[in-house]
Amino acid sequence: MSPRDPAKLVLGIETSCDDTSVAVLEDARTLRAHLIAAQDVHRLYGGIVPELASRAHLELLPPMVERALAEAGAKPEQLTAIAVTHAPGLVGSLVVGVAFAKAYAAALGIPVVGVNHIEAHLHSASLEHGEGEYPAVALIVSGGHTELVEVKGLGEYRWLGATLDDAAGEAYDKVAKRLGLGFPGGPVIDRLAATGRADAFDFPRPMLDRPGCDFSFSGLKTAVSVALKSHGEPPYDPALVADLAASFQAAVVETLVGKCLRALKETGARTLNLGGGVAANRALRARLAEACEARGVALRIPSLRLCADNAGMIALVGAWRLRRGEVAPPELDAAASLEASGLPIT
Numbered sequence: 001m002s003p004r005d006p007a008k009l010v011l012g013i014e015t016s017c018d019d020t021s022v023a024v025l026e027d028a029r030t031l032r033a034h035l036i037a038a039q040d041v042h043r044l045y046g047g048i049v050p051e052l053a054s055r056a057h058l059e060l061l062p063p064m065v066e067r068a069l070a071e072a073g074a075k076p077e078q079l080t081a082i083a084v085t086h087a088p089g090l091v092g093s094l095v096v097g098v099a100f101a102k103a104y105a106a107a108l109g110i111p112v113v114g115v116n117h118i119e120a121h122l123h124s125a126s127l128e129h130g131e132g133e134y135p136a137v138a139l140i141v142s143g144g145h146t147e148l149v150e151v152k153g154l155g156e157y158r159w160l161g162a163t164l165d166d167a168a169g170e171a172y173d174k175v176a177k178r179l180g181l182g183f184p185g186g187p188v189i190d191r192l193a194a195t196g197r198a199d200a201f202d203f204p205r206p207m208l209d210r211p212g213c214d215f216s217f218s219g220l221k222t223a224v225s226v227a228l229k230s231h232g233e234p235p236y237d238p239a240l241v242a243d244l245a246a247s248f249q250a251a252v253v254e255t256l257v258g259k260c261l262r263a264l265k266e267t268g269a270r271t272l273n274l275g276g277g278v279a280a281n282r283a284l285r286a287r288l289a290e291a292c293e294a295r296g297v298a299l300r301i302p303s304l305r306l307c308a309d310n311a312g313m314i315a316l317v318g319a320w321r322l323r324r325g326e327v328a329p330p331e332l333d334a335a336a337s338l339e340a341s342g343l344p345i346t
């Protein structure tokens with residue numbers, strides 16, 4: 001790349017939900033700094049409180065940018081562009097990042113590129129594994145999303161399936177709440193599931209018997225509640241909780257793996273990218289690894305920090321777009337929904 005490479009040193013900013021993250025990415029490849037601050041305040045409420053999330057972003061962002069630059073050993077004037085998540089997400093949270101990015105970029109006289117959060121998840125594996133082959137299938141599973149997408153290249157996507165109700169992570173969080181396990185529920189259910197019997201309860205494998213790649217997880221949450229009916233309220237017997245966690249997790253994982261295999265078959269893709277906070281799940285990783293190995297499919301799972309919401313993936317997709325000459329117009333704004341985000345979806 002020439003010394004005028006617009007992606008020479010990109011500041012990435014992610015504030016779409018309840019994690020504030022800042023990254024400094026060099027040459028669209030090397031993370032020179034990467035900070036993620038999970039907002040603990042939401043634990044007190046058993047879920048994300050949008051108003052508190054935007055306030056926390058506002059407080060955290062300026063010192064985090066300063067610290068990321070210091071860790072990267074870079075001065076603000078050395079930045080060549082700013083990549084910021086502009087959609088989808090909590091609009092009050094997105095606005096904080098977008099407004100900050102525009103003001104900071106204006107002061108430095110550098111461009112801003114608006115990045116779609118889901119698109120960034122689709123490519124997050126490329127930070128550690130290189131760009132990889134197309135077409136690829138990507139499964140994004142988080143607290144807000146369950147998306148199965150055929151990735152034909154940057155900006156070329158075919159949506160294969162999505163959840164019709166709760167996201168996979170949301171189901172984990174709701175079941176954990178019902179079991180009296182606190183928030184977020186995924187990590188604790190993942191841990192407890194390893195100590196329980198996966199066949200103790202015969203929970204449904206939602207939508208697995210139907211064609212297509214859509215998901216539905218709200219029925220599973222109800223199935224767990226029904227199983228608890230004769231047991232009153234938490235706290236429950238630890239052995240019962242472990243069995244419920246293991247049986248619930250087995251149903252979720254079998255469904256996710258089954259739909260991934262269907263998507264790979266339909267598209268003929270030989271690469272599967274995983275992203276989103278639920279990608280941290282040990283059972284999901286293990287089952288997908290077995291299934292992909294048996295079929296000669298390259299499974300690309302980012303490290304834990306890059307699975308969850310992070311600015312590294314935002315900087316990466318921003319850098320790719322900058323190299324195509326794509327920068328945001330001055331009126332770049334936050335958009336809450338995927339549909340309104342301008343991402344080319346077919």
Ligand code: KG4
Pocket residue numbers: 017141142143144145168169170172173184185186187190276277278279280281282307308309
């Ligand atoms: O991507 P993420 O950090 O934030 C968004 O939702 O955008 O994902 C958080 C979600 C939460 O629902 C959390 O319970 C879930 O990911 N999660 C897990 C695990 N770790 C986090 N779910 C299952 N197993 C895990 N180990």
Ligand code: ZN
Pocket residue numbers: 117121142276277308309
């Ligand atoms: Zn996310």
